[in-house]
Amino acid sequence: MAKLKIAKYWADGCGGCDVSLLDTDAKILEVAAIADIVFWPIAVDGKYSDLEAAKPGEIDITFFNGAIHTAEHEHIAQLMREKSKIMVAYGSCACMGGIPSLANTTDRESIFETVYHLAPSNDNPRGVEPQTRTKVPEGVLSLPMLYERVKRLDECVEVDYYLPGCPPFYKRVADVIDVIASGKLPPKGSVVGAKDKALCEECPRERHEKKVKEFKRPQFAQDDGKTCLLEQGIVCVGVATRGGCEARCINANMPCRGCYGLLPEAMDQGASALSAVASIIDSNDPKEIEKVVNQIADPLGTFYRFGLPQQRVRI
Amino acid sequence: MAKITKKPDKEKIGVFLCHCGTNIAGVVDIPALAGYTRDLPGVEMVDEYKFMCSQPGQDLIKDSIKKHKLTKVIVAACSPLMHENTFRKACEEAGLNRYCFIMVNNREHNSWVTEDKALALQKAKDLIRGAVARAFWLEPLEVKEVGVNPNVLILGGGIAGIQAALDLAESGRTVYLVEREQSIGGNMAKFDKTFPTLDCAACILTPKMVSVGQHPNIKLWNYAEVDEVSGFVGNFKVKVRHKATSVNFEKCTGCGICQEKCPVKRPSEFDEGLGNRKAIYTLFAQAVPNKPVIDRVNCTYYIKGKCKVCEKFCEPKAIDFEMKDSVEEIEVGSIILATGFHLWEAGQMPELGMGKYPNVLTSLQFERMSNSSGPTLGKILLKDGREPESVAILHCTGSRDVNYHEYCSRVCCMYALKFAHLIKEKTKAHVYNFYIDMRCFGKGYEEFYHRLLEENVTFIRGKAASVTDRAENESESGKLIVMGEDTLSQKLLRLPVDMVILTNAIEPQLDAQEVARKFKISCAGGGFFLEKHPKLAPVATASDGVFIAGACQSPKDIPDTVAQGQAAASAVFALTQRGKVELEATTAIVDEELCSGCEICLSLCPYQAISHNAEKKISAINDALCKGCGTCAAACPSKAIFARHYTNQQILAELEGVLNERI
Ligand SMILES: Cc1cc2nc3c(=O)[nH]c(=O)nc-3n(C[C@H](O)[C@H](O)[C@H](O)COP(=O)(O)OP(=O)(O)OC[C@H]3O[C@@H](n4cnc5c(N)ncnc54)[C@H](O)[C@@H]3O)c2cc1C
Numbered sequence: 001m002a003k004l005k006i007a008k009y010w011a012d013g014c015g016g017c018d019v020s021l022l023d024t025d026a027k028i029l030e031v032a033a034i035a036d037i038v039f040w041p042i043a044v045d046g047k048y049s050d051l052e053a054a055k056p057g058e059i060d061i062t063f064f065n066g067a068i069h070t071a072e073h074e075h076i077a078q079l080m081r082e083k084s085k086i087m088v089a090y091g092s093c094a095c096m097g098g099i100p101s102l103a104n105t106t107d108r109e110s111i112f113e114t115v116y117h118l119a120p121s122n123d124n125p126r127g128v129e130p131q132t133r134t135k136v137p138e139g140v141l142s143l144p145m146l147y148e149r150v151k152r153l154d155e156c157v158e159v160d161y162y163l164p165g166c167p168p169f170y171k172r173v174a175d176v177i178d179v180i181a182s183g184k185l186p187p188k189g190s191v192v193g194a195k196d197k198a199l200c201e202e203c204p205r206e207r208h209e210k211k212v213k214e215f216k217r218p219q220f221a222q223d224d225g226k227t228c229l230l231e232q233g234i235v236c237v238g239v240a241t242r243g244g245c246e247a248r249c250i251n252a253n254m255p256c257r258g259c260y261g262l263l264p265e266a267m268d269q270g271a272s273a274l275s276a277v278a279s280i281i282d283s284n285d286p287k288e289i290e291k292v293v294n295q296i297a298d299p300l301g302t303f304y305r306f307g308l309p310q311q312r313v314r315i
Numbered sequence: 316m317a318k319i320t321k322k323p324d325k326e327k328i329g330v331f332l333c334h335c336g337t338n339i340a341g342v343v344d345i346p347a348l349a350g351y352t353r354d355l356p357g358v359e360m361v362d363e364y365k366f367m368c369s370q371p372g373q374d375l376i377k378d379s380i381k382k383h384k385l386t387k388v389i390v391a392a393c394s395p396l397m398h399e400n401t402f403r404k405a406c407e408e409a410g411l412n413r414y415c416f417i418m419v420n421n422r423e424h425n426s427w428v429t430e431d432k433a434l435a436l437q438k439a440k441d442l443i444r445g446a447v448a449r450a451f452w453l454e455p456l457e458v459k460e461v462g463v464n465p466n467v468l469i470l471g472g473g474i475a476g477i478q479a480a481l482d483l484a485e486s487g488r489t490v491y492l493v494e495r496e497q498s499i500g501g502n503m504a505k506f507d508k509t510f511p512t513l514d515c516a517a518c519i520l521t522p523k524m525v526s527v528g529q530h531p532n533i534k535l536w537n538y539a540e541v542d543e544v545s546g547f548v549g550n551f552k553v554k555v556r557h558k559a560t561s562v563n564f565e566k567c568t569g570c571g572i573c574q575e576k577c578p579v580k581r582p583s584e585f586d587e588g589l590g591n592r593k594a595i596y597t598l599f600a601q602a603v604p605n606k607p608v609i610d611r612v613n614c615t616y617y618i619k620g621k622c623k624v625c626e627k628f629c630e631p632k633a634i635d636f637e638m639k640d641s642v643e644e645i646e647v648g649s650i651i652l653a654t655g656f657h658l659w660e661a662g663q664m665p666e667l668g669m670g671k672y673p674n675v676l677t678s679l680q681f682e683r684m685s686n687s688s689g690p691t692l693g694k695i696l697l698k699d700g701r702e703p704e705s706v707a708i709l710h711c712t713g714s715r716d717v718n719y720h721e722y723c724s725r726v727c728c729m730y731a732l733k734f735a736h737l738i739k740e741k742t743k744a745h746v747y748n749f750y751i752d753m754r755c756f757g758k759g760y761e762e763f764y765h766r767l768l769e770e771n772v773t774f775i776r777g778k779a780a781s782v783t784d785r786a787e788n789e790s791e792s793g794k795l796i797v798m799g800e801d802t803l804s805q806k807l808l809r810l811p812v813d814m815v816i817l818t819n820a821i822e823p824q825l826d827a828q829e830v831a832r833k834f835k836i837s838c839a840g841g842g843f844f845l846e847k848h849p850k851l852a853p854v855a856t857a858s859d860g861v862f863i864a865g866a867c868q869s870p871k872d873i874p875d876t877v878a879q880g881q882a883a884a885s886a887v888f889a890l891t892q893r894g895k896v897e898l899e900a901t902t903a904i905v906d907e908e909l910c911s912g913c914e915i916c917l918s919l920c921p922y923q924a925i926s927h928n929a930e931k932k933i934s935a936i937n938d939a940l941c942k943g944c945g946t947c948a949a950a951c952p953s954k955a956i957f958a959r960h961y962t963n964q965q966i967l968a969e970l971e972g973v974l975n976e977r978i
Contacts, residue, residue, distance in 0.1 A: 210915060210918060265909055272952040279915055279916075
């Protein structure tokens with residue numbers, strides 16, 4: 001078999017996804033054995049011009065991580081789509097918007113206001129803001145435009161596979177590499193490297209009937225180390241999140257944040273988690289329920305931490 | 316059974332538009348609607364008729380199913396509550412599964428709520444489009460039948476339970492009547508007279524109690540409670556706990572010597588604390604069964620280890636200090652809950668002086684005082700033994716009051732009149748009634764009110780605000796002063812009287828929620844048991860085979876209570892006579908491939924139909940217990956539970972159909 005040509009790109013994201021591929025340890029050598037990396041800005045030398053020069057479909061697989069937040073991200077996404085046979089949304093940001101998409105709770109103007117004017121670390125006496133085009137004596141400088149809304153990769157280009165996780169768990173990345181090596185690809189549109197069941201299935205903690213009278217943030221809770229966190233009043237969205245990560249956060253005594261995303265039959269991860277959490281409040285008194293609900297800090301960020309652009313009801 | 320995951324493309328849908336006389340056709344342009352419907356995808360034929368529910372209407376549906384080989388049927392008519400079953404049956408008779416039918420409510424949801432014909436037509440189109448879109452996703456469901464055990468459990472031996480027990484026993488059913496107190500009789504047994512006829516309560520109640528005690532088909536289990544209920548309509552298993560009475564009922568002859576000799580005196584609950592009882596006691600002289608029980612908390616033997624006076628005097632050797640609670644499991648096909656009410660103590664209204672002034676009485680205390688076998692032998696007396704010269708009866712104590720109970724307790728106006736009459740009859744006292752409105756709704760009630768108006772009783776329209784003993788002048792000294800407003804003359808009022816009688820609100824039993832949970836029924840807003848339908852199914856509940864009767868359903872008088880007791884008995888009779896029940900097929904089901912075992916659903920099921928399968932580590936739903944309410948399906952964060960006949964796809968398709976002109 002001829003060696004596969006693979007590419008990787010980092011759009012709006014933290015870079016953890018790039019590291020996760022390296023986290024596969026020796027597996028990365030297998031990758032090298034079956035594939036040539038033709039474009040991966042963080043790891044191998046390469047220019048956009050190389051990409052532009054490639055023939056359509058010349059790249060076998062692109063692993064695209066990060067959400068789409070600027071004109072540059074979108075441009076490269078389209079370019080890579082054109083040049084690649086298979087487009088994989090790699091990591092939570094590409095799959096469903098991820099942490100950067102929490103920016104969708106506000107708008108560009110407010111973001112600029114905060115970042116360039118209000119942030120206490122700023123020293124910006126002239127009140128400068130980035131411009132897409134700036135004339136300087138030497139000519140015109142350009143910057144990509146920041147979009148009003150953060151988008152998922154599949155809102156810009158067609159995506160063949162989704163590999164969720166923030167970042168994807170290295171063992172699941174290794175599994176996916178095995179599948180690619182075997183040549184037996186699942187049907188297009190599949191979520192790969194994740195389970196169809198919720199995280200609870202692989203969670204090591206003990207579970208019982210759930211009745212909660214108080215919600216606590218993890219740092220204020222006395223975790224007993226063995227009982228379901230949700231039962232202990234710590235909001236854990238594992239109930240509404242695909243498994244596959246082997247409960248890595250729970251094993252570090254932290255609740256699931258939901259990075260593996262929506263379950264196959266669910267329509268909205270945040271709504272699913274919310275209705276589950278609402279269901280276990282142990283009270284029939286509206287006032288008490290309101291009090292308990294208000295103990296949940298940052299509900300939007302908690303229930304839609306990774307999937308704001310994926311929710312049914314748009315804000 | 317697998318869930319449909321792909322929209323089937325070949326469907327033959329028949330749509331039938333009912334005129335309902337002019338009810339629908341007078342507002343909705345039926346020919347225009349028919350024309351529109353004909354062009355919707357999947358619609359094979361459309362027809363209309365004056366009354367779809369009539370025999371010719373039903374025949375039209377049946378013939379069309381056969382002629383056009385319809386796979387789905389939609390009837391746009393009235394509310395499904397009215398005729399869903401009618402049309403389901405018609406479909407089934409023509410060989411189409413009843414769940415392949417959808418009813419569109421074109422009357423209550425449309426023609427009855429608007430006069431705007433253009434909008435009505437638009438809405439009818441939208442609703443039908445939704446139904447057509449949903450019809451594609453409907454699947455036939457299998458209806459199962461189970462047999463019905465003819466035995467009946469009745470919980471609570473007040474007049475409601477007594478009446479139901481007698482009716483059913485007469486019909487040949489075996490009845491287990493479980494009463495937690497020493498005797499049956501309930502609250503009615505405490506009364507002297509009953510409004511509006513003033514019959515003596517005991518004279519009409521005790522013959523029924525005796526019949527219960529003697530009936531060969533009634534197993535009267537007094538001093539017993541239900542621990543656990545499992546199973547479902549027709550096939551319940553009930554664990555009944557016989558509380559240790561410390562008296563062997565087989566041996567006891569009911570001679571009463573033990574009660575006479577027992578040295579312990581306790582305030583009698585039956586006498587509402589006005590009189591005393593012994594540690595070994597029957598509730599009252601005519602108790603059924605007339606065999607005493609020992610109150611172990613207060614019996615000297617159980618406290619100090621010695622006494623046994625009762626044992627010494629008991630000739631038949633019936634006292635058994637070592638007796639233990641025993642649990643018996645019975646199988647019954649239906650259950651009637653007749654657990655009655657609890658009288659609100661009014662402790663939360665300290666301004667009325669309950670518990671503070673000895674001459675402020677609750678209504679039941681007055682009933683006991685007025686009862687000739689009660690603590691004062693029927694004499695109306697103040698604490699110091701004098702006869703009162705004046706008595707105030709305060710209406711609506713904690714009823715019709717947003718701070719306590721919003722509802723009307725329904726019997727207080729009437730027993731207040733009864734009290735006024737009895738006081739007039741037995742003393743020379745003047746009687747004042749502080750009322751908001753007089754509610755004398757029943758047969759002969761208004762007449763009773765008029766009778767009292769002529770008995771020289773004073774009616775003051777206004778709620779009493781407070782009762783105090785702080786006299787402001789000579790005429791008030793040594794009296795209780797009722798303060799309030801006479802809203803008719805718009806004057807503030809201070810009225811000195813000797814005795815105040817409250818009309819305490821009627822509340823659900825304190826353990827009503829717990830009992831409801833045990834029997835898998837719900838409680839309504841005020842905490843009373845919730846009936847299946849307030850008008851059309853007043854004694855049925857959401858739990859098939861479990862019926863309710865009497866004051867446990869809402870405050871009510873004896874005539875209504877007895878009527879409900881008989882209604883519940885007849886419902887049980889019909890059920891057991893049929894011998895078989897169909898189980899609702901629209902139950903929820905767990906997709907084992909998707910359930911992660913998070914256990915969110917476990918505590919949510921109001922019918923306790925969900926359990927955890929420890930082996931597979933997932934949830935399991937018992938089909939026979941599930942009522943298809945959908946709570947678990949909505950809460951399941953994996954959407955691993957789906958409700959048959961209300962799957963996400965079905966609901967979304969319908970929504971999309973309603974909202975989207977192009978389906
Ligand atoms: C002061 C007063 C005066 C009234 N006067 C009149 C009148 O003159 N005329 C009239 O028509 N109506 C009158 N009423 C209304 C009347 O009391 C009720 O209509 C009637 O008592 C209702 O009967 P019931 O069988 O539903 O309930 P109840 O009489 O309350 O009987 C319920 C029975 O169930 C038993 N029970 C409860 N829970 C359980 C359990 N978990 N397990 C086993 N057993 C249980 C109780 O011990 C009790 O024996 C009066 C009410 C009051 C408060």
